[in-house]
Amino acid sequence: MGWSVQVQRDRxxxxxxxxxxxxxxxxxxxxxxxTNRRFRExxxxxxxxxxxxxxxxxxxxxxxxxxxxxxxxxxxxxxxFLLRDxxxxxxxxxxxxxxxxxxxxxxxxxxxxxxxxxxxxxxLLADMGYGRxxxxxxxxxxxxRFSALAAxxxxxxxx
Numbered sequence: 001m002g003w004s005v006q007v008q009r010d011r012x013x014x015x016x017x018x019x020x021x022x023x024x025x026x027x028x029x030x031x032x033x034x035t036n037r038r039f040r041e042x043x044x045x046x047x048x049x050x051x052x053x054x055x056x057x058x059x060x061x062x063x064x065x066x067x068x069x070x071x072x073x074x075x076x077x078x079x080x081f082l083l084r085d086x087x088x089x090x091x092x093x094x095x096x097x098x099x100x101x102x103x104x105x106x107x108x109x110x111x112x113x114x115x116x117x118x119x120x121x122x123x124l125l126a127d128m129g130y131g132r133x134x135x136x137x138x139x140x141x142x143x144x145r146f147s148a149l150a151a152x153x154x155x156x157x158x159x
Contacts, residue, residue: 001026001027001028001029001034001093001095001096001099002026002027002034002037002039003024003025003026003027003090003093004023004024004025004026004027004039004040004041004043004044005022005023005024005041005082005086005090006022006023006024006025006040006041006042007020007021007022007023008020008021008022008023008041010062016066016067017064017065017066018064018065018066019062019063019064019065020062020063020065021049021051021060021061021062021063022049022050022051022078022081022082022086023041023047023048023049024041024047024048024049024050024086024089024090025041025042025043025044025045025046025047025048026044026045026046026047026090026093026099026108027039027043027044027045028045028096028099028100028124028128029124030124030127030128032096045099045103045116045120045121045124046093046099046102046103046108046111046112046116047112047114047116048089048111048112048113048114049061049113050081050085050086050089051081051085052113053085053089053111053112053113054081054084054085056081056084056085057081057085063077063078089111092111093108100125100128100130103116103117103121103125104125104130104133104134104137117137117138119145119146119149122134122137122138122146122149123149126149126152126153126156131153131156131157132153132157132159134153135150135153135154135157135159138150
């Protein structure tokens with residue numbers, strides 16, 4: 001299991017105005033030890049923009065660096081944000097087992113601003129041996145791809 005903190009640039013950046021936000025994620029692989037140690041936030045099963053979840057910001061937040069920006073104030077704000085919002089978010093996922101538990105019981109999704117139990121995560125959890133726990137979560141989806149995965153799980157588990 002690994003954590004990721006990523007700075008995402010604004011696609012409308014110019015030489016005069018550089019905007020960015022911070023994303024965080026929790027990454028799982030089927031096997032231990034992890035083989036992909038260069039994973040990105042976008043590869044994570046649990047992903048969030050902590051500013052959206054923060055009582056201080058409470059919305060999608062982008063910081064800007066311009067000629068008028070006070071670098072010390074920006075640095076102080078970012079450091080406080082990382083310590084107050086980003087690290088506590090990641091601390092909720094201390095171990096691989098706890099992260100799986102939080103995904104399966106729905107708590108992980110309650111702590112993010114993104115869908116957690118999507119097809120890739122459901123497949124990963126089934127491959128990790130949690131097929132029986134994943135099955136009731138994906139069967140109601142009524143989606144063709146989830147239905148195919150549910151059939152695979154039932155066959156694998158002898159159900």
